[in-house]
Amino acid sequence: MNDRSSSLGRQLLRAPVALAALLLLLALVTASLAAQWLAPQNPYDPASYDIMDAQIPPLWLAGGDPRFLLGSDGQGRDILSIILHGSRISLLIGLGAVAVQALLGIVIGLCAGYGSRWLDDLLMRLADVQMSISTLMIALVALALAQSLLPAEHYQHHVPLLLILVIGLAEWPQYARTLRAAVLAEKQLAYVEAARLLGFSQRRILLRHLLPNTLSPLLVISTVQVASAIMSEAALSFLGLGMPITRPSLGALINSGFELLLSGAWWISIIPGLTLVLLILCINLLGDWLRDALDPRHGGHAP
Amino acid sequence: MTPLLEVDRLEVSLGRTPLLRQLSFTLQAGERLGIVGESGAGKSMLAHAVMNLLPPPAHISSGALRFMQQDLRTLDPAALHRLRGRQMAMIFQDPMMTLNPLLTIGTQLTECLTHPPAGVERISARAARVRAIEALQEVRIPAAASQLQAYPHQLSGGMRQRVAIAIALLHRPALLIADEPTTALDVTIQAEILALLTELCTAQRMALMLITHDLAVLAETTDHTLVLYAGEAVETAPTRALIERPRHPYSRALLDALPQRATPGQPLRALGGSMPTASALPSGCAFHPRCPQRMSVCPQQPPQWQGTAPDRQRRCHLPIEVDG
Amino acid sequence: MLELLLRRLIQTLLVLGVISLIAFVIQEQLGDPLRELSGQSVSTEERTRLRHELGLDRPFALRYGQFVGRALRGDLGHSYFFKEPALPLILARLPATLELVLGATLIVLLISVPVGLFAAIRPRHPLSQLAMGLTLFGISVPIFITAILGIMLFSVKLGWLPAQGRGELSAPFGWNSGLFTLDGVQHLLLPACTLASLLLPLFVRLIRAEMTAVLNQEYIKFAWAKGLAPGRIWWLHAFKNTLLPLITVGGMQIGGLVAYAILTETIFQWPGMGALFLQSVNRADGPVVTAYLLVVGVIFVITSTLVDLLYGLVDPRIRLSGTAP
Numbered sequence: 001m002n003d004r005s006s007s008l009g010r011q012l013l014r015a016p017v018a019l020a021a022l023l024l025l026l027a028l029v030t031a032s033l034a035a036q037w038l039a040p041q042n043p044y045d046p047a048s049y050d051i052m053d054a055q056i057p058p059l060w061l062a063g064g065d066p067r068f069l070l071g072s073d074g075q076g077r078d079i080l081s082i083i084l085h086g087s088r089i090s091l092l093i094g095l096g097a098v099a100v101q102a103l104l105g106i107v108i109g110l111c112a113g114y115g116s117r118w119l120d121d122l123l124m125r126l127a128d129v130q131m132s133i134s135t136l137m138i139a140l141v142a143l144a145l146a147q148s149l150l151p152a153e154h155y156q157h158h159v160p161l162l163l164i165l166v167i168g169l170a171e172w173p174q175y176a177r178t179l180r181a182a183v184l185a186e187k188q189l190a191y192v193e194a195a196r197l198l199g200f201s202q203r204r205i206l207l208r209h210l211l212p213n214t215l216s217p218l219l220v221i222s223t224v225q226v227a228s229a230i231m232s233e234a235a236l237s238f239l240g241l242g243m244p245i246t247r248p249s250l251g252a253l254i255n256s257g258f259e260l261l262l263s264g265a266w267w268i269s270i271i272p273g274l275t276l277v278l279l280i281l282c283i284n285l286l287g288d289w290l291r292d293a294l295d296p297r298h299g300g301h302a303p
Numbered sequence: 304m305t306p307l308l309e310v311d312r313l314e315v316s317l318g319r320t321p322l323l324r325q326l327s328f329t330l331q332a333g334e335r336l337g338i339v340g341e342s343g344a345g346k347s348m349l350a351h352a353v354m355n356l357l358p359p360p361a362h363i364s365s366g367a368l369r370f371m372q373q374d375l376r377t378l379d380p381a382a383l384h385r386l387r388g389r390q391m392a393m394i395f396q397d398p399m400m401t402l403n404p405l406l407t408i409g410t411q412l413t414e415c416l417t418h419p420p421a422g423v424e425r426i427s428a429r430a431a432r433v434r435a436i437e438a439l440q441e442v443r444i445p446a447a448a449s450q451l452q453a454y455p456h457q458l459s460g461g462m463r464q465r466v467a468i469a470i471a472l473l474h475r476p477a478l479l480i481a482d483e484p485t486t487a488l489d490v491t492i493q494a495e496i497l498a499l500l501t502e503l504c505t506a507q508r509m510a511l512m513l514i515t516h517d518l519a520v521l522a523e524t525t526d527h528t529l530v531l532y533a534g535e536a537v538e539t540a541p542t543r544a545l546i547e548r549p550r551h552p553y554s555r556a557l558l559d560a561l562p563q564r565a566t567p568g569q570p571l572r573a574l575g576g577s578m579p580t581a582s583a584l585p586s587g588c589a590f591h592p593r594c595p596q597r598m599s600v601c602p603q604q605p606p607q608w609q610g611t612a613p614d615r616q617r618r619c620h621l622p623i624e625v626d627g
Numbered sequence: 628m629l630e631l632l633l634r635r636l637i638q639t640l641l642v643l644g645v646i647s648l649i650a651f652v653i654q655e656q657l658g659d660p661l662r663e664l665s666g667q668s669v670s671t672e673e674r675t676r677l678r679h680e681l682g683l684d685r686p687f688a689l690r691y692g693q694f695v696g697r698a699l700r701g702d703l704g705h706s707y708f709f710k711e712p713a714l715p716l717i718l719a720r721l722p723a724t725l726e727l728v729l730g731a732t733l734i735v736l737l738i739s740v741p742v743g744l745f746a747a748i749r750p751r752h753p754l755s756q757l758a759m760g761l762t763l764f765g766i767s768v769p770i771f772i773t774a775i776l777g778i779m780l781f782s783v784k785l786g787w788l789p790a791q792g793r794g795e796l797s798a799p800f801g802w803n804s805g806l807f808t809l810d811g812v813q814h815l816l817l818p819a820c821t822l823a824s825l826l827l828p829l830f831v832r833l834i835r836a837e838m839t840a841v842l843n844q845e846y847i848k849f850a851w852a853k854g855l856a857p858g859r860i861w862w863l864h865a866f867k868n869t870l871l872p873l874i875t876v877g878g879m880q881i882g883g884l885v886a887y888a889i890l891t892e893t894i895f896q897w898p899g900m901g902a903l904f905l906q907s908v909n910r911a912d913g914p915v916v917t918a919y920l921l922v923v924g925v926i927f928v929i930t931s932t933l934v935d936l937l938y939g940l941v942d943p944r945i946r947l948s949g950t951a952p
Contacts, residue, residue, distance in 0.1 A: 129642075132879055132927075134886035141649075144908040144916065145656055231769045235890060238771050239905060251771075258775065258894075262790070266779060273772045281767040288763065354852055388854025395852075400845035403864055405943060418859045454943045470853060 011293050018289035025282040028275075032087035039081035040067070044247060049076045055265045071267040073253070074260060075245075082253050083272050087279065089249040093163050094230035098222060100168025101229075105175020106218075112176065113183030124180070127173035135170040135232050142166045143241045156244055163242055167232050171225060178221050182214035216294045223287030227280045234276055250276045305372060307332045307477055307510050308353065313366035315348050315357065320581050322348050322361065323534045332477060335504060335511040337525035337542060339518060339557070341578050344531040346514045350480045353512070354393050355383050371477065384420050392471035396483040398463035402455040408466055409435055409451030415473050438469040442499060461492035465499065472503060479504070480512045485520060497524050518557055522546055527614065530554050533579055533589040538617040550610075551617040552594045588620065596621060635935065639928045646924035651694045653920070654704070654913040698921065704914035708907070713914035717900050717922050722802045723793060724899035728888055730819035735826045743834025744866065747842060750835075758831060765828030770887055774821045774894045781817060788817050791896040818895040825887050826880055833876055837869045844868070870941050878934035885923055 031038055042048050053076035056065050064071070070079040112123040130138075146162055147155055155162075236242035237251030238258075245256050250272045257268025306329035315323040323345045330336050338346045351357045353368065355375065368375040371390060375383065395401045402411060412435035416426040426434070432451070439447035442465040455463055464484060471479055481500065485493035501524050504511045513525055521528055521542055528545050530538040530553065538551040549555040556574040558564060565571050576593040579585055585592050591601035600620050609623055610616030697703070703714040746755040782790040794814030796803045805811025841847065842865055850860045889901030896902070900919055907915035939945045 132882045132931075134883040136886040136890070137882065140886070140889070140905070140908060141653065141916075141920075144911075145653060147908075148656060148911045227767070234769055235771060239890065239893065240909065254771070254775070261775065261778060262783060266783075269775050270779065273775060277768050277772060280769070281764065284763060284767050356848060356851060384851075384854060384857070386854075387852055393849075393852040395845055395849060397845065401849040403846040403850070403868070405867055405941065406863070407943075414855060414859065414863075415853050418856045420854065420856045423854075456944055467849070474854075 015289055018286055021282040021285035021289075024278070025286065028087060028279055028282070029091060032084055032091060035081075035084035035088050039078070039084045040069070041078040041081040043077040043082045043085060049078070051076045055260065055268070057265070058267050058271070070271050071265075073256060073268045074265075079253075079267065079271060082248055083250065083275050086243075086248050086250045086253055086272065087275065089160065089243060089247070090230050090233060090251070090276070090279070093160055093167070093233045093249065094226050096160075096164035097167035097171070097229040097233070098225050100164060101171045101225060102175050102218070102222065104168065105172040106179050108172060109176040109179025110183060113180040113187065120180070123176065127176050130170070131173045135167065135228075136235060138170040139163075139166045139232065139236055140239075140241065142169075143236065147241075156246075159243055159247075163233055163236065167229050171228070174221055174225060175218070178217050179214055182217055186213055220287065220291045220294060223283055223290060227283040227287070230276075230280060230283075250279075304331060306330060306369075307334075307371060308512075309367070309369040310349075310353075311367040311369070313349075313352065313368060314364045315345070315352050315361060316364040317361045317581070321364065321534065322581050323352070326366070326536055328529055328536070328539065330478070330510050330512065332510055333504070333508045334527065335501075335513065335525045337521040337528040338512065338514045338531060339516065339521060339528055340531035341516055343578055343580070345534040346516075346531055347482055348534075349531075350393065350482045350512065350514055353480060354387060354391060355380075356393075381420065381422070385423055388415055388471075388476070389423070389474040390476050391478040391480065392474070392476040393480040393482065394464070394467045394471050394484050397487040398460065398467045399455065399487075401467055402463060404455055406454075407451065408439075408453050408455065408458070411466075412438060412451070412470055412473065415470060434473065435469075438473055439466070441472065441503070442466070442469045444469070460488050461495060464488060464492075464496055468496075468499065468503070472507070472509075475507055476509065478510045478512065480514070482514045483516070484513070486515070486517070493520070500524060518546070518561060519563065530557070533584060534581055535589060536618070537590065540615045540617075544615060550615075550623075551619055552596050552621070553590050554617075556593075556595070588618075631935070631939070635932055639932070642928055643924055646920060647695060647698065648691065650917040650920040650924075651691050654694075654917040655690075656913075703918045703921065706907070706912055706915045708910050708912045708915070713918040714922075716915060717903065717918040720898055720900045720903055721922070722804060723897060724888055724892065724901060726805060726815065727818055727822060727891065727897060727899055728884055730815050731822035731826075731884065731888075734819055734823040735830055738823075739827055739830035739834055743831045744838055744861070746831070746835040747838030748861065750839070759835070762828035762831050765824065768824075770821060770825050770890060771894060773824045774817075774891065777817050777821055789814050790817060793898060818891050818897050821894070822884070822888060822891045825883065829876075829880070830873075833873065834869060837872050838865060841865050841868045867941070871938065874934060874938045874941065878931060878938075881927060881930050881934075885927070 036042075049072075053065075053068070053072050054074050056068050056072040057063050058071040058079075059066065059069050061071075068078050068080070070083070072078055073082065108123055108127075112120045143162065143166060150158070233242055233249060234251030234254070237249050238255045240255065243249040243252045245252050248256065253272045254269045254276070257265065257270075257272075260266075261269055308330040310326055310328050313323060313326040314321050326349065328336070338349060340346050348357070348361065351361075352363055353370070353375075357363070363376060370386070373386075378386075402408075409432070413428065413431035416431035416434060417428055419425060435451060436447045439450060444450055444462060444465055450458075455466075458466070468484075479500075484500070485496050488496060497520060500511065500513075503509065511525070513521070515521065525542045528540060528542045529536050530545070530551065532553050538545065538549070538554045540550070545554060546558065549558055556572075559572045560574055562571065574593060579589060579592075585602065587600075587602040587604050588594070588606050591597050594601065598620055604620070606618045606620045608616045608618050611623065701714055702712070705711060706713045706716055709716060742758050745752070746758050749755055778790045781788040792814060793805045793811060795808045795810035796805050797807045797811070798804060799807055805815055847860065847865060850864045855864075885901070888899065889905055891897065892899040892902035893905055900922065904916065904919040906912075907919070
């Protein structure tokens with residue numbers, strides 16, 4: 001593994017676009033994780049902002065205020081601060097959802113690839129059906145149900161967890177199919193047969209042999225899935241079903257600025273929107289590069 | 304008599320790496336030439352070069368290619384395209400891959416006549432259909448008229464190759480290039496297809512360039528043979544003479560390795576090692592690492608052509624033996 | 628072919644059955660019918676009596692059966708919010724959603740096919756490189772951001788296109804359509820383009836990848852060797868073979884198109900089914916939510932079947948044997 005990761009590192013250094021994407025991504029992530037210390041204002045503390053400061057344009061426009069580098073929103077909160085905090089929430093939900101998907105998908109993929117033909121057919125059928133129903137639809141319905149089943153404060157409090165669960169449960173098919181394909185391919189290889197003949201238990205073969213070799217494709221789709229999860233959460237929050245405006249993610253912030261768009265306070269929606277796009281773009285660029293680097297057919301370093 | 308095809312010191316390269324080097328030969332009208340060599344020797348490249356179908360970035364880097372006295376390298380692409388299918392035709396190895404799975408056999412035949420490139424006369428659909436049935440009958444496909452509606456996947460491998468030959472021969476080309484035409488077929492069908500090719504070439508006075516790695520195929524179907532190794536020609540001889548008395552150590556090894564030549568009870572005489580790739584050629588004679596008759600001069604200098612007759616030459620440092 | 632249709636029919640019934648079950652469960656949980664029907668404060672005895680009258684204390688299977696029975700007759704209950712039958716409410720907005728979705732599909736096809744084909748045939752051309760770069764950008768921009776940017780540019784700054792509603796409608800063929808008036812078409816443009824932006828990058832990349840793969844096939848080389856007219860080679864031989872994966876992937880995107888139409892309709896205040904669905908979700912208006920899910924389920928099944936038929940039409944191997952090779 002050491003060998004491969006160091007050669008990957010060297011390859012990364014030679015790809016300027018991917019490198020730039022990685023650096024920008026790291027900058028965004030660090031900034032958002034350090035939001036508490038970096039943000040000039042705490043947007044969650046109602047005492048720290050004032051409605052009289054609402055809709056102040058960013059610094060470089062007429063009417064700008066050095067207290068609000070990127071302007072202020074409809075409540076008088078500092079946009080920069082909300083972006084920092086909101087990015088953190090978006091990232092956490094994105095990563096959390098992918099963790100759930102990955103776990104569920106890997107388990108199901110292993111069962112399908114290693115289990116009986118009948119089980120495989122059933123699971124893959126299920127995956128097909130679920131993949132044809134958009135995540136957004138599943139999330140809308142699930143969140144609607146949650147909203148009506150839980151009392152209001154409960155729901156508000158647990159929204160991040162609900163989002164992670166819902167997006168995670170909706171997207172497991174991607175992981176399951178990838179893993180199953182890898183398992184089926186590896187199963188054919190001689191070393192699995194050899195291990196079996198040598199008497200290693202199924203589980204040992206699974207964990208020690210199969211899993212490490214299926215890591216490459218999993219890594220590649222993980223980047224895509226993180227970007228997709230972040231986009232899903234943003235869409236849901238934008239529709240009002242995700243993070244509330246009191247604890248906004250980027251999507252919720254964009255939503256809050258939407259009505260003010262036509263009246264001229266464009267920065268409330270556009271600036272966080274561009275931040276969101278930048279975040280997703282960096283992840284996608286990295287994912288593209290990773291896919292090419294890990295694919296032996298494309299001239300990358302094979303394991 | 305001016306040759307139909309003249310290849311003069313042809314070089315095909317991929318980027319800077321030459322895949323075919325200094326290839327020269329001529330093909331007369333009606334002559335049947337075999338090109339033989341291991342996989343990777345460049346035989347297919349040669350065929351593609353003549354037809355101007357080299358997949359980029361492979362390209363002809365130097366040398367001359369003259370067909371029917373036209374310089375193929377200076378001809379404009381449209382003119383070259385008009386030659387294809389009409390004056391020179393080609394069939395490939397796996398007919399399942401060469402026929403479009405979504406179109407009927409009939410369409411794939413008639414479209415050559417009803418949809419030619421600009422500058423060539425179109426034929427009506429009805430006339431094309433008649434011609435298509437004739438073509439199928441020529442290659443001995445039974446119930447030709449009803450086969451027009453068939454799709455490639457409904458035919459057997461041998462039938463598909465016959466269809467490909469029928470398509471190639473529609474315009475009565477002067478030259479047919481067959482790139483491993485029987486490799487993907489069953490052994491019994493192979494003989495049929497080869498016999499068909501021979502018969503059609505004779506009947507239509509068509510030149511044939513048959514590319515194969517299988518020497519057994521050459522014996523029946525070609526008059527003359529060119530042996531390729533690592534992108535270069537190493538021996539050229541009439542086929543009969545080559546098979547009976549090969550002069551180059553590589554040709555000899557190829558023949559020795561044939562199962563038909565093996566002595567029962569003895570191990571097969573396979574040639575050790577493998578052919579070098581274009582980017583890792585040995586110095587001097589490319590064959591010297593595997594040559595059983597290697598001499599000290601072989602790694603140092605590439606060998607020159609030497610031979611007893613203009614059509615019986617080989618490139619080797621060994622002294623010419625006079626064989627009876 | 629018959630076997631294919633029969634299998635399809637069974638699958639359809641299964642899918643509709645599952646959707647109806649989910650819709651039923653949702654309807655039961657979403658919103659309180661008792662409260663809606665009788666006002667906020669109601670005594671416990673009243674509640675129990677109402678429950679019994681409405682049959683809400685019967686076993687699940689029976690209630691579900693009744694639900695299905697009523698659904699088959701077109702009765703999906705009354706909207707808690709509008710106090711009107713739910714199904715007609717949804718169906719009245721179906722034309723608006725269909726026009727949006729069809730408009731978006733048309734835009735996707737009209738742009739992605741030429742661009743994708745060009746990028747495959749001339750991969751090193753600067754326009755191809757640009758197109759590929761734009762698609763990477765495109766898949767990174769969420770659809771609502773595209774909408775916002777579109778509104779900012781074309782509506783607020785330039786004032787060329789309206790950002791809300793359907794505009795002037797006319798009914799030449801019986802339904803309220805925006806397609807036959809200039810104003811209607813102007814109103815359709817931004818929403819349809821926004822929805823199209825969801826699929827455009829995907830399709831451009833897909834067409835380019837598939838076309839490139841097809842162009843490397845032996846039968847294309849043979850078509851060149853045959854001396855066919857180049858136009859015919861690009862279209863009939865190459866592109867036709869690209870259609871198959873295109874149809875397959877396209878079919879899988881229908882679900883996404885419908886779901887993101889909800890978002891698009893909400894942003895542009897387009898009076899379609901999706902917008903009503905979202906509002907009903909927020910209002911816990913169970914019957915309307917159910918009606919929407921069932922209608923969408925039926926549409927989904929119909930389009931899936933059409934996609935399968937289309938695939939069979941293009942691929943003779945399926946048409947003749949009924950199963951994939």
